[in-house]
Amino acid sequence: MNKTNQSTTINLYDLTFDELTQFLRDLNEPPFRARQIWEWLYRHYAPDFASMTNLPQTLRQKLAATATLHIGQIVASLHAKDGQTKKILIRLPDGQYIETVLMRYEKRRTLCISTQAGCAMDCVFCATGQMGFFRNLSSGEIVAQVMHFARELATTGEHVTNIVMMGMGEPLHNYHNTLSALDRLTDPNGFNLGARKITISTVGLVPAIRRYADEQRQTPLAVSLHAATDEERNKLIPINRRWPLAELMDACRYYVEKTKRRLTFEWALIEGENDTIEQAQALGRLVQGMLCHVNLIPLNPTAGYKGGPSSRERVAAFQAELARYGITSTVRVRRGIDIQAGCGQLRDRVIGQDLSK
């Protein structure tokens, strides 16, 4: 069970199936009730206990008195002009804020979820990094973000098809709760999303990458590289001083070797900073021959960082240079720019205007 849940009532999303079974045993309920409730939570996305109609009224009342399914309060909800992107800001019971984004793209319904309130990694261009670290999310708080949108999508016959852990926080800095949430979301008897449909994105915590590789999970990993020399990466990503590129690349190669899975590198292109041909060549040398793919994303400007996105021409030149090294890359469209859908930006805006009351 998570230690970060500070309320006295239990949030059922925080429990594994075995813990739920034990919880019901403590309420003198038979184990089959756990199976029923699990289905209400992860197959029907029940919003409350009252709607769990195959449970006796007395049990529903008992549950309402001792447990909750509450994620927090949705204090802002924004739709991008593209009509395909929606972002919510959630105020957790202890007053912390997190963000979750839904992106529709053709048949995909991708959620970008948070794993921490704030972030301790201090990446200079990242809105969450700029706000600092508040706390880890419990596994239930991670899972509940997904259930919120699963419930909403179900009203129009849609469902969550993909998840990226690219919201607020560093997933591997909250290792246990993130992986516990992953187990919950992929449980064949529950939400049953394919492990391959969930991407974990990391700033590059070397020991955690190795530990994750050893677990040999199907869940893809993305590493936020953003620079291919220590000199440049130190400027953008302070954690690089702790685990410089040589160590990071060793861990990345270890991951590919162990899992036989293709690794994704994330690269936010910042005009005149890390979008030079020299950086493209350094990246080419760094990852040449490795089973990998590079995602190029023109920077989302943030309040605390003066850099801007690379022009279309510079993005194209960078990509062409990578191709010379045989490295495949995709330029990702910046979605929801008008609703501050970049990492941590909605919280900035809402708190900045003090709409939190």
Ligand code: SAH
């Ligand atoms: N902490 C994790 C996941 C959260 S951020 C990580 O570092 O990977 C998800 C991705 O968005 C990361 O690649 C991150 O570097 C990138 N990112 C953060 N701020 C950005 C910005 N302003 N513009 C473009 N990408 C950004």
